[in-house]
Amino acid sequence: MIGGLIGALIIAVLAPSIFGVSRNENPNSATIQQNEDKTTKEQVSLDVSTDVTKAVEKAGKGVVGITNIQTANFWSTGQESQQAVGVGSGVIYKKEGDKAYIVTNHHVVEDATELEVTLSDGRKVPGKQQGSDIWTDLAVVEINSKDLGEGFVTEFGDSDALHIGEPVLAIGNPLGLEFAGSVTQGIVSGVNRAVPVDINKDGVPDWNAEVIQTDAAINPGNSGGALVNIAGQVVGINSMKIATQAVEGIGFSIPINYVIPIIEDLEKYGEVKRPSMGVTLRDVAEISAYHQEQTLKLPKDITYGIMIEKVMANSPAAKAGLKELDVIVALDGDKVEDVVSLRKYLYNKKKVGDSMKVTYYRAGKKQDADIQLTDETRL
Incomplete structure (x- = not known):
């Protein structure tokens, strides 16, 4: 019995060193705790500088x-x-x-x-x-500009040089000034996109806007803000966003190369000086087949074009001899199918003072007329 008691005492004394057990479950826990305390007291500070942060800082x-x-x-x-x-x-x-x-x-x-x-x-x-x-x-x-310091004026880039997949940033004020200067990142999803625009809200497109498509988030309030390339140059002015339950990540921006001549006119004249024919127009496609044949007397293979509804007095069209019910089918030899394509040709290819050849049908007969374009308010 005495030997057993002595053996038990020996085991009790030597057990911690034999099995590595101490009052702490882990002999290194005190050291780890000290290191953790030290880490929490020291905040990590990183000076992050990337192409994105540089672009945002610049623009x-x-x-x-x-x-x-x-x-x-x-x-x-x-x-x-x-x-x-x-x-x-x-x-x-x-x-x-x-x-x-x-x-x-x-x-x-x-x-x-x-x-x-x-x-x-x-x-x-x-x-x-x-x-x-x-x-x-x-x-x-x-x-x-009296109190406008350095760095407030942005630099324009070349929107014609954009590539699909190129990174871009949208900078603006989504949802108002609470979120002023917000930045979203995306890519160029498409270039030279044509988006129908209904100017007079009658449900019929009046114009096709040529835009850059991007998946950078563009929300209400971003309108008028900058689309910026990775060099910090403005390559587009954000304008529209398709926002439906079925569509997400499709935003549109007006290419800056298209913007420049427009804002130059707005600075100089307060409006854009565009060439005009001095007529009101209607798509032939909107006219019934009966009136296409009986009233306009169009050949059966001509189911496109633009009918002249009214000719303004002393307008370029009037001086060139064009009349009501004439159907325009080509400008300078280029086919035009509807009012939108006619406007696009007139506004993008012609200037005030230019001459333009108009091909049209009158009572079934194909004719040509030369028009000297002015800057009247009508087409």
């Missing part, structure tokens, strides 16, 4: 917020007051003397009685609409 300062303020009439009191009805984005592209110029969308400034521009540093300055164009959805806003 982001020139993206502004634009608040559309309109006069509201309260019928209950008979008094008028100014109310903000929407917020969009804009891009400072030029500084000249005591003025700076901002490009934005037409629908951002439409019907505004006042404009307020919020700079990227938070300052708010009054803006003045210099000109606007509904066809391209572009507008120019002017602000005082």
